[in-house]
Amino acid sequence: MPDTALPPDGWIGRPMPRAATRRLIEGRGRYTDDNAAKGELHAAFLRSPFPHAAFGITGRDAARALPGVRAVLTAEDLAPFCRSWRTESRAFPGLVSPEQGPLARERAVYQGEPVALVLAASRAIAEDALELVEVEWDELPAVTDPAKALDAASPSTHQGLTSNLAWRTEFGGGDVEAAFASAALVVEERFTFTRHTGVPLESRSVLATYDPAAEALEVRMSHQIPHQMQVHLADLLDLPMGRVRVIAGDVGGGFGIKMHVYPDEVAICAASRLTGRPVRYVCDRIEALMADIHAREHVMQARMAVDAEGRILAFDADDIQGLGAYSIYPRSSTVEAMSVLRTVGAPYHFGAYRARLRCALQNKVPTGQYRSVGHPIGCATTERLMDLAAAARGEDPLEFRRRNFLPEAMMPWTNPAGGRMAELSHTATLAEFERLLDLPGLRAEIAAMRARGRCVGLGFSAVVEYTASGPGAYGPAHVPVAAMDTVVVTLEPTGDVVARASVAEIGQGIQQGIVQVVADAVGVPPSHVTIHTGDTASAPHGGGAWASRGAGVGGEAAWGAGRKLRAEILKTAAALLQSAPEALDLRGGQVVDANGTPRMALADLASTVFFRGHELPGGVQPQFTATHQFRREEDVFLTTNGLQASLVEVDPDTGIVTPLRHWVVGDCGRLLNPLLVEEQVRGGVVQGIGEALLEACRYDPGNGQFLTGTLADYLLPMADNACDITVGHVETPYSGSALGAKGAGEAGTCGAPAAVLNAVNDALASRGARVSELPITPTVILRALGTLEASE
């Protein structure tokens, strides 16, 4: 067991604002585009205007002749500097995902796919030159709808493929047929989930500088996982790891958008190598909406069997995923669909499960891991079935859930979906949830609103999330993903502590959480701790930001490193004070004895060691840099649980849905910093409201053209689409780690769409209408109400 001696009145658990807040709100953040390199070239990509086309680049002279243009590059030009790649995973044997390179060759398979690259003295000149590149396009039939893509008669997404099926699987456990045959009640629904994307405020951007003399590549980029990019850039450009440095400075949001290997970013690195010049590229918003990963395009047919006592017997889920033209590199897009199907039923006890999955290739941008990967779909599917069953039984939806929650006494339990449920607190969370909502009062309020003719509805969702992935997630798949983290802590001569961590700060505030952990682990105030993240030359290898892992994985590494440094400090202090390390403690930057009496300031000890080493007793060699690398051995994921409620108002005339209030109670284990957790939850809920009501990447069903390329078309939730969000906590520390923290950053997004979907259906129920399509647009509502025909 790890050293779990958390100080009684420490910094962990305090709602401290982030140290970086002031710098960021004063506009002092330094993002990739704030770094100019001497001699840099600006890049612009020629991207396919068609979802599927054969092409030939027939003329580059006019573009090259434009003053200020340095190069016009095609796939053939970059090939000597960069190898191609193909997404493979032993978790998905037989996965079909063709070879990819930094630029498309002869055929473009999604709109926005980069086909040529211009380097010029400015971005404006580069864009002027793009218009002068002569391309012959031969538009081919586009595959867009995921279900139709799997028809035998469908055109092929890629030349040479006879089917658009990228992968299929069937899994589960128990006797599903028997369960449904014996059920007293079966509820069923067909759900449609529309693609959306993450839209970080700072778009993807990269500044690559290849030094031909040192044969070394330095890449500044806006990314969630700089170490991962170091691995892949070294591999693709055939450089030793040590000669690739990736620096992610301030990162203006990630949401999963910035955790992949994108062809355009690799092309920029290859172009710097080709030219020997720094090359800068900033993805503009239309490129981002079109060619950043999308997510969550699913058609889900699901049913649930319930016995006469109102206990769930089984789930049966049949999912088609619209995967895109390629399975995203390196993790693969299939991960999202597996996450959907593993999340079905997750909060509950049930005896049987059958999951069927077909992943369809399409002439659309690849999909990938977006905040709360797959969970919102599994959650919405489950929670809507729960409401349908409760309604069919004439039962309160919360009572139906209460009866079916997986009892604490049964855990740990591996459910028929293969999900290992451990240390969940459904009972305590439900109790806190009911306290927070004041349900009798709320129900009276709703009744009063309805009596005045308002069409309002209340919806619930129960959430179980798989967070803080361990090595068992990607390791067996042989996908090179670090699920571990490294933290290095160093005592400076002033008694200050500097930490270098492989977790990544992408705006979520994990730096502050790590600082509080280091402060407690060592015994110094947080103001004496400085943290550096995001630079592969600063911190050794580790996982970065994904899967809500910063606290649960990075936090453990920080704790371990801090405790090692503390032990070394106390050992050295004991030698100087002629005491024993066990008789001393380090608190608030002071070495104290058992009574708390100060014996020596840490600053004095540090300056003695660094500047007056001759005063140290013989044989004392203080090691004031400590490293800890943490990998979790047990539990592939840390499961977390929570409950959400949404109160909405539907305008039955216009179909507009307005969220009125939202409530969340979550259990993410130990709270390193409740302020940051609550802001993550609130931001996640707003993103989930966007998913439920607004956000959609639309394509023309005929020609496959992308229709939502600006923020006037792709509707993000804004202040008037959000509402007050009340957040409560239950704290069940994970027993297998020192800190007991689990993941917190995605739970809001996981449960909000389901709660809103149920709330809208609750509002519509008295009018006999029902919806099962996200986003719930006014059109969806008006069709459900019969105001508009399905064809209108």
Add this chain to the structure above:
Amino acid sequence: MKPARFDYARPETLSDALAILADGGAEASVLAGGQSLMPMLNLRMARPGMLVDINRIPGLDAIALADGVLSIGARARHAEVLASPLVRQAAPLLAQALHHVAHPAIRNRGTLGGSLALADPAAEMPACVTCLGATIVLASASGKRRVAAEKFFLGVYATAIEPGELILHVEIPAIRPGWTHAFQEVSRRHGDYAMAGLALALRRDGSRVAEARIALCGVESATRRQAEAEAALVSGGVGAACQMLGGLDAMGGDEVTAAHRIHLARVLLRRAVGTED
């Protein structure tokens, strides 16, 4: 997202501006608030050879009320129009509608003339000036020209403005005693372009509608007076008017179909007739 190359002029006087516009002809675009033009330039959807920046020309933003006519300079910012007591007094419809126009930052720069000249079918201001029977006063190097709002909007992004012309100001007959105004719209998010919007001016005789003026935005490709619906509203009430709206030549689309827009126009008419002040 960088604009294609263009020449740029920032004249200090109206006569200079008109001379430059005359030279530029169809190649010249007028830059006022830039809230639509700049994104269109950056997307290279608009590619003028010459931008004529009118922000330095004095007097183009004046708002005045005289002899029963409210005159609003073409370069008056939405925020200035919204805040103007004269506008609230003489054309309350504009103030109501401007709350739906984008957000404060955009209203601080965007101009009435710019909105009219762009003629986005979903924009609020064209419907309002049409409803109120405004006159749009245009100037060119060869003189001034007055165009009734009803004849000004010709289609999606299409107006009666000729090459070389600039909107000087808009003249709106001040609201007359007994009349009330109402503006209603539906959008997915506050400040977005309308899925449908409706501008209404009414005179009642007791509880009966005696006279009505209706114009829509976001429904047809060019806003116009809805004469049939107006007549039906007077003769047969709101139900009859809604029936007439079935004849609208509504725009289609995947997200919002023509039938959907007609439905919303009817909803808005019922609401507006119930709430006009």
